[in-house]
Amino acid sequence: MTSNRRNFLKAAVAGTAAVATNPIKAQQPTPAARLARAPLPVPETDPPASPVEVLTTDRPGADFMVDVLKSLGFDYLCANPGSSLRGLHESIINYGGNTAPELITCCHEESSIAMAHGYAKIEGKPLLVMAHGTVGLQHAAMAIYNAYCDHVPVYIVVGNSIDATQRRPGVEWLHSVQDAASPVRDFVKWDDLPISLEHFAESAVRAYKIAMTPPLMPVLLVADSNLQEAPVADKDRLHIPKLSQTTPPEGESAAVAEVAKMLVAAENPVLVADRCARTAAGLQMLIELAETLQAPVIDQGGRMNFPSRHPLNQTANSRGLIANADVILGLEVVDLWGTLHSYRDQLERSSRSLTKNGVKVISITASDLFTKSNYQNFERYPEADLAITGDAEATLPWLIESAKRLLTAERKRAFEERGKKLAAAHLKALERARTAATYGWDASPISTARLSAELWAAIKDKDWSSVYGVAGTRQLWDFDKHYQSIGGPGGGGVGYAAPASLGAALANKKHGRLSVAIQPDGDLMYAPGILWTAAHHRIPLLSVMHNNRAYHQEVMHVQRMANRHQRGITRAGIGTRIDDPNIDYATLARAMGVYGDGPINDPKDLGPALQRAVAVVAKGEPALVDVVTQPR
Amino acid sequence: MRFVLFLAGVGMLLGMGGGLRAQEVATPPPGNAQRGKQIFQSYGCYECHGREAQGGAGTGPRLAPHPMPFDTLAKYVRQPTGEMPPYTSKVVSDRDLADIYAFLSAQPQPPQAKSIPALND
Numbered sequence: 163m164t165s166n167r168r169n170f171l172k173a174a175v176a177g178t179a180a181v182a183t184n185p186i187k188a189q190q191p192t193p194a195a196r197l198a199r200a201p202l203p204v205p206e207t208d209p210p211a212s213p214v215e216v217l218t219t220d221r222p223g224a225d226f227m228v229d230v231l232k233s234l235g236f237d238y239l240c241a242n243p244g245s246s247l248r249g250l251h252e253s254i255i256n257y258g259g260n261t262a263p264e265l266i267t268c269c270h271e272e273s274s275i276a277m278a279h280g281y282a283k284i285e286g287k288p289l290l291v292m293a294h295g296t297v298g299l300q301h302a303a304m305a306i307y308n309a310y311c312d313h314v315p316v317y318i319v320v321g322n323s324i325d326a327t328q329r330r331p332g333v334e335w336l337h338s339v340q341d342a343a344s345p346v347r348d349f350v351k352w353d354d355l356p357i358s359l360e361h362f363a364e365s366a367v368r369a370y371k372i373a374m375t376p377p378l379m380p381v382l383l384v385a386d387s388n389l390q391e392a393p394v395a396d397k398d399r400l401h402i403p404k405l406s407q408t409t410p411p412e413g414e415s416a417a418v419a420e421v422a423k424m425l426v427a428a429e430n431p432v433l434v435a436d437r438c439a440r441t442a443a444g445l446q447m448l449i450e451l452a453e454t455l456q457a458p459v460i461d462q463g464g465r466m467n468f469p470s471r472h473p474l475n476q477t478a479n480s481r482g483l484i485a486n487a488d489v490i491l492g493l494e495v496v497d498l499w500g501t502l503h504s505y506r507d508q509l510e511r512s513s514r515s516l517t518k519n520g521v522k523v524i525s526i527t528a529s530d531l532f533t534k535s536n537y538q539n540f541e542r543y544p545e546a547d548l549a550i551t552g553d554a555e556a557t558l559p560w561l562i563e564s565a566k567r568l569l570t571a572e573r574k575r576a577f578e579e580r581g582k583k584l585a586a587a588h589l590k591a592l593e594r595a596r597t598a599a600t601y602g603w604d605a606s607p608i609s610t611a612r613l614s615a616e617l618w619a620a621i622k623d624k625d626w627s628s629v630y631g632v633a634g635t636r637q638l639w640d641f642d643k644h645y646q647s648i649g650g651p652g653g654g655g656v657g658y659a660a661p662a663s664l665g666a667a668l669a670n671k672k673h674g675r676l677s678v679a680i681q682p683d684g685d686l687m688y689a690p691g692i693l694w695t696a697a698h699h700r701i702p703l704l705s706v707m708h709n710n711r712a713y714h715q716e717v718m719h720v721q722r723m724a725n726r727h728q729r730g731i732t733r734a735g736i737g738t739r740i741d742d743p744n745i746d747y748a749t750l751a752r753a754m755g756v757y758g759d760g761p762i763n764d765p766k767d768l769g770p771a772l773q774r775a776v777a778v779v780a781k782g783e784p785a786l787v788d789v790v791t792q793p794r
Numbered sequence: 795m796r797f798v799l800f801l802a803g804v805g806m807l808l809g810m811g812g813g814l815r816a817q818e819v820a821t822p823p824p825g826n827a828q829r830g831k832q833i834f835q836s837y838g839c840y841e842c843h844g845r846e847a848q849g850g851a852g853t854g855p856r857l858a859p860h861p862m863p864f865d866t867l868a869k870y871v872r873q874p875t876g877e878m879p880p881y882t883s884k885v886v887s888d889r890d891l892a893d894i895y896a897f898l899s900a901q902p903q904p905p906q907a908k909s910i911p912a913l914n915d
Contacts, residue, residue, distance in 0.1 A: 506877055596907040600910065601856055601904050602904070605844075605845060609846075718853070732837060792850070
């Protein structure tokens with residue numbers, strides 16, 4: 163049994179009184195002493211009333227925590243339940259009415275965080291996650307790292323029992339920790355351990371503001387279990403600070419004007435966008451900049467930066483464009499060095515520059531505002547000629563305006579000619595992609611190109627959102643809205659795709675969009691309980707398995723080592739394949755309450771299977787189609 | 795990220811396939827296409843190039859149908875100048891290469907893109 167400090171003190175006082183007045187519990191005298199004493203008179207007053215232990219409260223601290231969290235506008239809360247958060251959990255569902263935030267039950271903390279990761283990339287704001295402060299946060303760690311690398315805000319509250327004298331014996335000690343945030347401090351932007359409700363309120367609002375200031379990142383608050391469960395002493399003293407969100411940092415205006423000058427003067431400028439467009443406005447602004455300059459755009463896909471069928475989308479021709487460029491502008495490019503260099507992973511690793519002499523390289527990124535040491539997600543140092551610290555999307559309006567001011571009739575004519583050539587190159591690239599897709603069209607296992615094309619045919623007339631894809635999809639599909647692509651895991655941690663897709667689908671639900679994910683098999687097996695979450699909360703998501711029955715990336719890595727060592731080149735599948743037995747994902751889905759179809763081995767069966775699944779999802783339910791595919 | 799870097803490197807092979815002038819083409823050695831198909835899988839070629847050698851998304855170029863000249867293929871397999879791992883004669887014999895080449899040569903011509911509705915939207 164546990165008691166809070168207030169009840170404990172009451173009991174202690176009452177206990178002392180009881181010992182003093184109860185002859186049975188008083189220290190017994192020796193027989194000799196008893197004989198030497200005169201008998202004590204028996205008190206004639208009534209025995210004192212037993213103190214009444216306070217067992218209930220109608221205003222726990224967690225209720226105020228809910229008030230604070232509601233003030234921040236969370237729609238959902240993803241959590242796997244944990245006793246260190248039992249107070250807050252109960253307050254959310256009863257005091258808070260389980261609305262805004264509504265609790266989403268997850269079967270793994272990694273799933274909770276990844277759902278929040280996907281959700282934020284669609285909705286543009288964080289989703290709340292609760293996690294047990296020790297084992298729960300350890301489960302969550304990889305997914306937090308992904309969000310950190312991907313510059314995505316996730317708002318995490320972890321439970322902990324800080325006061326050792328208040329812990330229940332046994333498991334609560336095992337699940338308590340001095341410094342709850344320490345396992346993930348290297349890859350969250352900010353964390354705090356509030357020791358009062360006032361402190362919780364201030365830190366909660368501060369955390370939200372920090373998470374939403376570019377570069378956007380996860381934040382973490384510890385909710386002490388005593389603070390959650392103890393009655394609020396004086397509710398009138400509690401105050402929730404106003405949330406004042408920071409405007410995104412823009413690049414310095416003179417430097418941006420210089421960039422405009424360089425771009426307008428360039429003969430072969432190239433715009434490279436990775437995590438540039440945070441919002442729908444970002445997508446439109448990058449279109450405006452590209453059209454103003456008639457400059458090619460290489461969309462590296464970290465966000466939905468640029469329409470796939472726009473004539474200036476030259477992603478398929480990126481290598482030649484980089485090689486021929488005289489000015490290259492990187493917009494929130496994660497790996498600018500890697501963009502500008504080739505690299506050989508042979509016994510002796512080597513690299514070479516892809517650019518020509520004299521090229522001017524410009525970088526605009528908010529990443530320079532926040533860099534930590536331990537984890538190496540900052541990539542190799544890029545030698546930029548002009549590095550502008552600021553959020554690329556926030557910097558685009560001034561860059562566009564500056565460029566337009568510099569336009570002359572002569573430059574416009576030159577740009578028009580360039581645009582015509584780029585449009586022709588775009589069409590050629592599209593035809594190449596379509597022709598490439600015909601090779602292996604009737605193969606079984608099914609080619610990824612056919613999977614992509616058949617899926618596109620099934621969804622193209624809907625309001626769709628691709629929440630996870632495979633390479634090659636971009637050219638065959640017509641992406642033109644900001645919610646139609648959200649990039650990948652950021653940190654490369656496997657286990658992201660299934661839960662992040664569901665989180666994105668949760669965000670898409672209220673908009674009535676058809677969410678679709680091409681789901682890798684190895685990724686789903688990290689935490690397949692996410693299928694149950696999809697069914698339980700009726701989140702419409704079409705998951706199409708890219709079931710190549712392997713951790714195929716690792717197959718290729720082991721193959722490379724075997725070739726390098728000139729031995730055992732037929733054994734790369736040991737420890738990397740997911741077969742014998744083959745996993746029946748359709749049955750797995752059905753076991754979790756999700757519509758399941760497959761395995762689809764014959765490509766002729768694929769289109770009809772996808773149509774059936776789309777019909778299920780259109781009714782608001784999740785569906786999974788297991789497609790046995792080629793490796794890539 | 796690791797995934798992206800790996801693919802970017804392997805993609806260096808793109809552009810190797812086909813297109814050489816007729817006078818450069820030597821007669822390939824005879825090979826067993828059925829065995830070639832089998833070892834194309836077991837030796838791991840399919841991992842980057844696809845099971846029908848149709849090419850992988852960002853991993854390796856298409857090799858068939860109409861493969862590059864045998865000598866070009868053999869030279870590159872032994873001593874790749876790009877990202878492909880080397881297959882020395884210690885692990886892939888000349889006979890193996892001939893069989894793989896026979897398999898590549900036996901691949902059928904695919905349908906025209908214009909004949910496939912799903913590729914015309």
